[in-house]
Amino acid sequence: MRFLTSGESHGKALMAILEGVPAGLHITSEYINKELRRRQIGYGRGKRMEIERDEVEIISGVRGGYTLGTPIGIVIKNRDWENWKNVMDPEEILEEKMVTKPRSGHADFAGAIKYHFEDIRNVLERASARETAARVAVGAIAKAFLSEFGIEIISFVEAIDSIENRFDINNFEWDVLKRKAEKSDLRMIDEEKERQAKELIDKAKEEGDTLGGRFVLLARGVPIGLGSHVHWDKRLDALISHAIMSIPSVKGVEIGEALYASLNKGSKVHDEFYFGENRLRKTNYAGGIEGGISNGEIIMVRAFVKPIPTLRRPLKTFDIKEKKITDGYYERSDVCVVPAAGVVGESMLAFVLAKEFLNKFSGDHISEIKESFEKYKKYVYERLGWKS
Ligand SMILES: Cc1cc2nc3c(=O)[nH]c(=O)nc-3n(C[C@H](O)[C@H](O)[C@H](O)COP(=O)(O)O)c2cc1C
Numbered sequence: 001m002r003f004l005t006s007g008e009s010h011g012k013a014l015m016a017i018l019e020g021v022p023a024g025l026h027i028t029s030e031y032i033n034k035e036l037r038r039r040q041i042g043y044g045r046g047k048r049m050e051i052e053r054d055e056v057e058i059i060s061g062v063r064g065g066y067t068l069g070t071p072i073g074i075v076i077k078n079r080d081w082e083n084w085k086n087v088m089d090p091e092e093i094l095e096e097k098m099v100t101k102p103r104s105g106h107a108d109f110a111g112a113i114k115y116h117f118e119d120i121r122n123v124l125e126r127a128s129a130r131e132t133a134a135r136v137a138v139g140a141i142a143k144a145f146l147s148e149f150g151i152e153i154i155s156f157v158e159a160i161d162s163i164e165n166r167f168d169i170n171n172f173e174w175d176v177l178k179r180k181a182e183k184s185d186l187r188m189i190d191e192e193k194e195r196q197a198k199e200l201i202d203k204a205k206e207e208g209d210t211l212g213g214r215f216v217l218l219a220r221g222v223p224i225g226l227g228s229h230v231h232w233d234k235r236l237d238a239l240i241s242h243a244i245m246s247i248p249s250v251k252g253v254e255i256g257e258a259l260y261a262s263l264n265k266g267s268k269v270h271d272e273f274y275f276g277e278n279r280l281r282k283t284n285y286a287g288g289i290e291g292g293i294s295n296g297e298i299i300m301v302r303a304f305v306k307p308i309p310t311l312r313r314p315l316k317t318f319d320i321k322e323k324k325i326t327d328g329y330y331e332r333s334d335v336c337v338v339p340a341a342g343v344v345g346e347s348m349l350a351f352v353l354a355k356e357f358l359n360k361f362s363g364d365h366i367s368e369i370k371e372s373f374e375k376y377k378k379y380v381y382e383r384l385g386w387k388s
């Protein structure tokens with residue numbers, strides 16, 4: 001399974017092609033649109049989200065609501081295109097809106113030098129996280145695939161602008177957590193902490209500043225055996241880290257309780273075996289992956305999101321045309337995108353897990369894959385002496 005996206009932030013549309021989805025998977029645009037909506041609603045977003053109302057058009061690969069096993073093509077229109085078509089027309093630039101002042105923290109500076117551009121817009125349009133809308137559409141399809149096999153992914157915001165408030169992987173209820181995250185526009189699970197975080201976001205906005213934070217991804221139902229120890233590029237933790245790190249503004253990825261593990265003795269952090277009912281561990285500090293292979297426990301990923309680069313009170317910049325240090329520029333911007341980044345994170349994790357699942361249980365039609373999965377499940381239960 002693989003996908004590509006294309007599209008500029010203020011261009012006509014975003015596109016994605018997802019290849020390798022087996023035939024027979026039920027997909028509707030209504031279902032994908034719900035996921036797109038989840039990415040858009042999030043406390044701390046700016047004016048652009050008031051313009052966009054992301055909806056997918058399925059172009060290919062699906063017929064009568066079921067996948068054909070052919071590449072799936074999707075398009076999401078940019079409503080803002082109407083306001084930018086003179087600037088962004090692919091054939092002719094009808095209105096100059098040259099950007100020559102790079103924002104620290106964005107791709108502006110390095111991109112303009114690398115690609116020999118005088119206009120930074122040629123870089124920022126594609127570096128923009130607008131592209132993540134297409135990833136969420138792809139991720140929705142990956143999630144639909146995983147759910148056929150009882151695999152579910154959720155996310156929540158752990159903290160905004162704070163090292164406090166670390167979630168305890170060994171003590172939580174899945175359904176409660178999911179319900180709380182879904183009902184909140186900051187996707188936090190503790191009402192009081194969320195109230196405080198919103199105050200921080202409001203204050204940052206007032207001050208013309210921005211904020212980062214952390215989100216957590218959890219995947220349950222992942223069978224033992226996705227990924228592999230045999231090569232560096234097959235290790236599941238490495239594949240997941242790559243995918244999550246590729247989300248604009250994510251600067252750190254932690255699998256399981258990596259920080260805690262680095263600070264404690266082995267006897268405190270390794271998940272000792274015991275014989276339970278369909279479970280062999282009491283704890284899950286490893287976050288569901290050992291030796292690059294899923295071990296049947298919940299997969300846990302924590303991502304560290306930096307503050308948004310575009311500041312209403314901009315930092316000093318280096319004007320690449322004038323070749324001098326000067327005041328930065330500001331048009332508009334989000335203030336905090338941790339909730340949205342979490343939803344993108346779900347999509348990226350879903351894609352990696354679906355891909356690895358298909359590597360292990362391949363087949364051209366969902367029914368073939370189900371057969372192979374059921375056979376493997378039976379084998380695992382027998383090996384472990386569990387009741388089915
Ligand atoms: C959903 C989402 C929305 C974003 N919105 C903005 C924004 O409004 N302004 C901005 O400067 N950066 C925004 N970013 C972050 C930049 O895209 C990102 O910092 C930039 O591409 C540089 O990449 P890097 O932070 O990974 O180095 C957003 C990121 C995400 C995930």
Ligand SMILES: C=C(O[C@@H]1CC(C(=O)O)=C[C@@H](OP(=O)(O)O)[C@H]1O)C(=O)O
Nearest residue numbers: 048049127128129130133248332333334
């Ligand atoms: C459009 C989206 O995010 C955008 C990501 C982004 C950036 O620089 O990354 C900059 C902003 O766009 P604009 O410059 O048009 O205000 C965000 O709104 C989106 O998430 O759909």
